[in-house]
Ligand SMILES: Nc1ncnc2c1ncn2[C@@H]1O[C@H](COP(=O)(O)OP(=O)(O)OP(=O)(O)O)[C@@H](O)[C@H]1O
């Protein structure tokens with residue numbers, strides 16, 4: 001397995017109470033596959049991605065990258081190997097080009113000249129000339145794509161995508177689905193893809209995990225899940241009837 005999440009739990013203190021955001025979540029992500037992470041709003045999807053990227057602590061349980069506990073890895077090295085595209089992109093001060101080159105300037109100092117930010121903009125169907133623009137002047141969907149371009153420039157082994165097409169139209173979404181699918185096939189890129197779009201998950205994913213109230217209530221092959229979930233929660237989710245915050 002490329003990534004294994006083993007019984008990971010996370011709780012926070014809020015208003016003098018302990019709130020459990022993740023409850024013994026386990027999932028296995030296969031090399032070169034797209035693993036869709038589904039679940040209603042507030043079920044813990046973003047929290048889980050942050051935990052895999054060590055933006056959140058692993059309080060209990062383990063996360064393994066190719067059999068190695070990610071806590072043993074240098075955190076910068078980990079974030080180069082596991083790229084995160086956040087739900088709401090956050091940019092460093094500077095131009096789009098500088099944002100794209102930020103990662104490579106840390107990990108690929110010696111051959112930085114070989115990294116062309118324009119290439120990554122073209123890859124996500126944006127104007128290559130936008131390298132000199134301020135990313136904050138772009139639309140939401142354009143910002144999502146710059147954020148993806150910036151992550152791809154690090155040549156990650158694993159990509160954590162948090163609703164990367166939520167602000168895109170159908171055509172741009174379809175292009176991005178094809179782009180990522182091709183990277184999986186050609187470079188064995190491994191992806192965890194959070195989406196609220198069940199049809200999208202059905203198109204792109206080989207494996208599925210359904211989170212509900214911080215628990216992984218169902219996981220397995222996407223084909224089997226979409227043909228007929230095994231759990232009450234799975235059936236309710238596909239029927240559009242699984243709501244609820246923690
Ligand atoms: N630091 C925090 N303190 C308290 N509660 C938090 C904290 N961070 C997240 N939560 C809560 O944890 C739950 C899970 O949040 P998370 O952002 O992971 O959900 P999500 O599944 O990504 O939802 P969405 O689909 O809306 O993006 C939410 O109820 C959220 O309010």
Ligand SMILES: [Mg+2]
Pocket residue numbers: 045046047087162
């Ligand atoms: Mg989220």
